Amino acid sequence: MASKKFNNVYIKDNVSIVGPLEKEGLLDNYDFAIDDYYYGEKTFEQAEIKMQRVVIDNLLNFNKLDEKKIDLLLGGDLINQISVSGYNASSFKIPFLGVYSACASYVEGLLIASSFISGKCAKRVIVTTSSHNLNAERQFRYPVEYGAIKKGTSTFTTTGAVATLLTNEETNIKVEAGTIGKVIEMGVKDANNMGAVMAPAAADTLYTHLTDMKRNINYYDLVLTGDLGEVGKNIFIDYLNQVYDINLKKYMDGGCEIYAKNQDTYAGASGPVAMPLVLFDKVLSTKKYKKILVIATGSLQSVQLANQKLGIPGIAHAISLEVLK
Amino acid sequence: MASKKFNNVYIKDNVSIVGPLEKEGLLDNYDFAIDDYYYGEKTFEQAEIKMQRVVIDNLLNFNKLDEKKIDLLLGGDLINQISVSGYNASSFKIPFLGVYSACASYVEGLLIASSFISGKCAKRVIVTTSSHNLNAERQFRYPVEYGAIKKGTSTFTTTGAVATLLTNEETNIKVEAGTIGKVIEMGVKDANNMGAVMAPAAADTLYTHLTDMKRNINYYDLVLTGDLGEVGKNIFIDYLNQVYDINLKKYMDGGCEIYAKNQDTYAGASGPVAMPLVLFDKVLSTKKYKKILVIATGSLQSVQLANQKLGIPGIAHAISLEVLK
Helix, strand or coil: CCEEECCCCEEEEEEEEECHHHHHCCCCCCCEECCCCCCCCCCHHHHHHHHHHHHHHHHHHHCCCCHHHCCEEEEECCCHHHHHHHHHHCCCCCCEEEECECECHHHHHHHHHHHHHHCCCCCEEEEEEEECHHHHHHHHCCCHHHCCCCCCCCCEECCEEEEEEEECCCCCEEEEEEECCCCECCCCCCCCCHHHHHHHHHHHHHHHHHHHCCCCHHHCCEEEEECCHHHHHHHHHHHHHHHHCCCCCCEEEHHHCCCCHHHCCCCCEECCCHHHHHHHHHHHCCCCCCEEEEEEEEECCCHHHHHCCCCCCEEEEEEEEEECC | CCEEECCCCEEEEEEEEECHHHHHCCCCCCCEECCCCCCCCCCHHHHHHHHHHHHHHHHHHHCCCCHHHCCEEEEECCCHHHHHHHHHHCCCCCCEEEECECECHHHHHHHHHHHHHHCCCCCEEEEEEEECHHHHHHHHCCCHHHCCCCCCCCCEECCEEEEEEEECCCCCEEEEEEECCCCECCCCCCCCCHHHHHHHHHHHHHHHHHHHHCCCHHHCCEEEEECCHHHHHHHHHHHHHHHHCCCCCCEEEHHHCCCCHHHCCCCCEECCCHHHHHHHHHHCCCCCCCEEEEEEEEECCCHHHHHCCCCCCEEEEEEEEEECC
16 A cells, blocks of 8 residues: 555644745745855755755754764755765764655655654654755756756746655644555656656546545645646646546645746646645644645656657656644 | 665665677576667667666566555666667656766666665566667767777676666565765876776775775675776776775676676676676576675766866765675
């Protein structure tokens, strides 16, 4: 079975940092913001590494935790060989596992962390992820200086980083259950339409979660996907309705909650940091929602395979959160 | 604590495939071999995907298991965004988690699989990895057709794939314990000397494992590292001796057991598939060793960060196996 209930897994704290455009956009409740994409470093990649390091450093400091008290660090990012997360991990004396599900890497990290804590293989785990617009553009498409034209279905990679502390000690946010997604490839070959790649995977994971857990969609006060964006969100809603006969009512997509309309970011936000930023900024901070199903989505392409015109596989991982008080 | 004992985790079976040079070399006990690097596909990347698919298909068939009986597939490889493993996973209706610790990705997969099974989050898990010499050369260095000169410290990426079935039902190979490694960066900037990058990480993980488990090095009948190669192996032996006062006696490195001396592969074999090929071909098949400590090593560079002259971080993950009969 793809879904599991977890025992004694809680979110203790989260620290976030955002980029200049994200600071000007719709987000309000982040911890730090950078005004310049270099963040005092020589390269954008090194700026992204620094963002990851700063959120983890502050997470440890805020919680008065020595790194020796952390059993495991899970990290992933979009840069080839997740080398931002790998390099950042060398700053900490914490056992490290690199994870990759593209923009679903953060929830992959939460699922592994939760399984370790639930199965008593760990007590305190940090999950981190990051993305940086200029790194992603240069690596997957073109350096932004080239001024390449964008399609309307393109999403805009979010700049930022998060680090989340999970623990076996009770807090007000319980990680109640999770569903590991299957990889679904439906013949979409357009790397500029990741919403279309990921929407069927998100629908499959939602359906699997509800079936495995014997729940109705109304069980949840909110379904938060991310990062489908404006295009993928509508495909997801239609696909769920037509293929699975599920009507989403209380629904938000992280990709649509970061940039204002006038910021000209095409179909909205993407990148592994987009959804977790919205989760902590707009969902958990409000205390409006008690039962939340988070479905993170990832588009598993590389430049190599996209150039070979293979269909792009999508994946989605889900985690069920309960706000206790 | 970085190390954990596992409950009821066993290796049920493994299927392997090797490339043309590996077939001519020192290996004897693999399941399949390919005679041509394209393996009937249009590109080398698609050949690598096919190798992964074939070992999983055969693992399921040999064990008369429907894919629905598998709770989780863990996969990782060297290609950007682990896109070989991601694409391959779209052929199977099995929940998928992508992992990345460079050439330690296979043991990262075993550690997560073992934690899931031990913590009763899964019953049957498949761990897969692959590498393909021509894919790795083209992506990290130069297409081999360019005839670029190699340094003697360079290793040769192994072509092949493995898929291993782990289960909670007793077999003759028990996964007894494991240690998740820390990322260690000691200033080595030469991407053609990965043995030097990884040796300190391997030593740290071995020392941590013995300390956590309160064991002496003589507890084990064999320490198998991989893929340090001829250069890294000697650094590892010296470093262990001088820094940790540990003298290795019953020791083998996977990187030194795949190619014959006359095959001109510089410092030996590397790639995430190298060590598991040797583990099943030369260690578990002989039944000579009862207690085996496997330490997989990874060099966490990308072309981006290597070009920026950052020090290359290394990582090593360990798993303790017991052959029961």
